[in-house]
Amino acid sequence: MTGPVITISRQYGSGGRFIGRKLAEKLGIPFYDNELISLAAKESGFAESLFENAEKNTTYSLLYSLSMFGTSTGGMYGLSLSDKVFLIQSDIIKSVAEKGPCVIVGRCADYVLRENDNVLHFFMYSDIENRINRAIKYYGLDEKKAKEAIEKTDKKRAAYYNYYTGERWGEIRNYHMSLNTDSIGVDNCVEVLAKYVDAFKSSDKQ
Amino acid sequence: MTGPVITISRQYGSGGRFIGRKLAEKLGIPFYDNELISLAAKESGFAESLFENAEKNTTYSLLYSLSMFGTSTGGMYGLSLSDKVFLIQSDIIKSVAEKGPCVIVGRCADYVLRENDNVLHFFMYSDIENRINRAIKYYGLDEKKAKEAIEKTDKKRAAYYNYYTGERWGEIRNYHMSLNTDSIGVDNCVEVLAKYVDAFKSSDKQ
Numbered sequence: 001m002t003g004p005v006i007t008i009s010r011q012y013g014s015g016g017r018f019i020g021r022k023l024a025e026k027l028g029i030p031f032y033d034n035e036l037i038s039l040a041a042k043e044s045g046f047a048e049s050l051f052e053n054a055e056k057n058t059t060y061s062l063l064y065s066l067s068m069f070g071t072s073t074g075g076m077y078g079l080s081l082s083d084k085v086f087l088i089q090s091d092i093i094k095s096v097a098e099k100g101p102c103v104i105v106g107r108c109a110d111y112v113l114r115e116n117d118n119v120l121h122f123f124m125y126s127d128i129e130n131r132i133n134r135a136i137k138y139y140g141l142d143e144k145k146a147k148e149a150i151e152k153t154d155k156k157r158a159a160y161y162n163y164y165t166g167e168r169w170g171e172i173r174n175y176h177m178s179l180n181t182d183s184i185g186v187d188n189c190v191e192v193l194a195k196y197v198d199a200f201k202s203s204d205k206q
Numbered sequence: 207m208t209g210p211v212i213t214i215s216r217q218y219g220s221g222g223r224f225i226g227r228k229l230a231e232k233l234g235i236p237f238y239d240n241e242l243i244s245l246a247a248k249e250s251g252f253a254e255s256l257f258e259n260a261e262k263n264t265t266y267s268l269l270y271s272l273s274m275f276g277t278s279t280g281g282m283y284g285l286s287l288s289d290k291v292f293l294i295q296s297d298i299i300k301s302v303a304e305k306g307p308c309v310i311v312g313r314c315a316d317y318v319l320r321e322n323d324n325v326l327h328f329f330m331y332s333d334i335e336n337r338i339n340r341a342i343k344y345y346g347l348d349e350k351k352a353k354e355a356i357e358k359t360d361k362k363r364a365a366y367y368n369y370y371t372g373e374r375w376g377e378i379r380n381y382h383m384s385l386n387t388d389s390i391g392v393d394n395c396v397e398v399l400a401k402y403v404d405a406f407k408s409s410d411k412q
Binding site for chain 1: 326329331376377378379381382383384385386389390391394397398401402405406408409
């Protein structure tokens with residue numbers, strides 16, 4: 001049987017996106033993150049920039065939504081821009097998941113694929129001090145900005161997830177495995193995740 | 207450096223206790239569960255049966271506590287029986303953790319050892335259908351009793367944990383790794399946990 005589709009949810013600054021990319025490389029399967037956005041944008045005909053902001057901003061003004069999309073979206077008339085983007089992204093996620101094993105980071109992919117059997121859901125998190133250090137090191141922020149970015153981004157991710165799934169973001173039962181990335185570092189996290197994927201592939205639970 | 211102390215928290219019927227025992231065997235380190243209770247009972251001079259019930263029943267009647275322990279417990283006078291048992295168990299947990307690597311299941315060991323650096327905290331959980339099946343298979347319950355036992359035991363574990371730690375039981379941030387035991391089975395869970403422990407031992411994070 002082919003390997004599973006893997007979704008990765010992550011706290012901002014946990015290294016989760018980087019771990020997802022390295023896991024995909026290790027397993028030799030596609031990785032979807034910004035790629036997914038581009039793909040969604042192309043297929044829908046919407047401007048790519050709107051998709052980039054969809055997870056960051058869960059609410060647009062009604063006026064803006066209507067002026068931009070009110071009369072041109074067929075069956076989705078009446079939905080907010082965020083809702084439309086979510087539905088299109090969900091279709092793309094389902095579509096790439098059907099094609100075969102891959103790693104998908106963020107965008108409620110765990111919820112979108114919750115009915116699929118051959119899917120593993122992982123959650124990556126980290127202590128606040130290490131997240132601040134990563135944001136300083138990798139995103140070039142100063143300490144104050146790093147703290148703000150962590151608080152703001154996680155709050156929005158949680159609100160986005162809660163709005164579209166009705167579930168609490170980071171609730172243990174929604175994942176097959178959750179890892180604190182601090183104690184063993186990102187490379188070892190990739191190894192542990194790969195170990196779980198191997199075990200899943202070789203077990204008769206699929 | 208010597209290996210870490212490992213605490214395992216688990217849902218009833220998740221296979222977590224069994225996984226903890228097998229992990230201890232694999233790593234060649236002591237396993238504490240009922241053994242811990244016996245040790246605590248011996249050291250304190252309290253009756254062993256009281257310790258066995260401490261996690262199952264968080265509240266005793268005041269009258270019962272006073273009649274049994276009211277005047278014979280020195281510095282712990284005024285505390286409930288449960289509180290006394292918790293404090294004694296906590297001392298035992300700290301004491302065995304100081305002696306070297308071991309696996310400790312339940313009894314808020316993750317909270318008791320939260321300040322220790324060389325400790326890993328794992329949480330084991332499982333889907334409800336599989337927990338019912340395990341309770342039927344391993345504890346000899348019928349389906350109705352199995353469901354009741356799961357609901358009742360988890361509720362008490364959560365209340366016990368919350369009472370003594372002020373934290374929500376099963377909150378992702380309190381563990382280094384959390385595993386759904388269903389998708390890969392208990393033997394593979396032991397392997398994945400051992401992989402994490404190895405990575406922790408070989409990393410420079412200790």
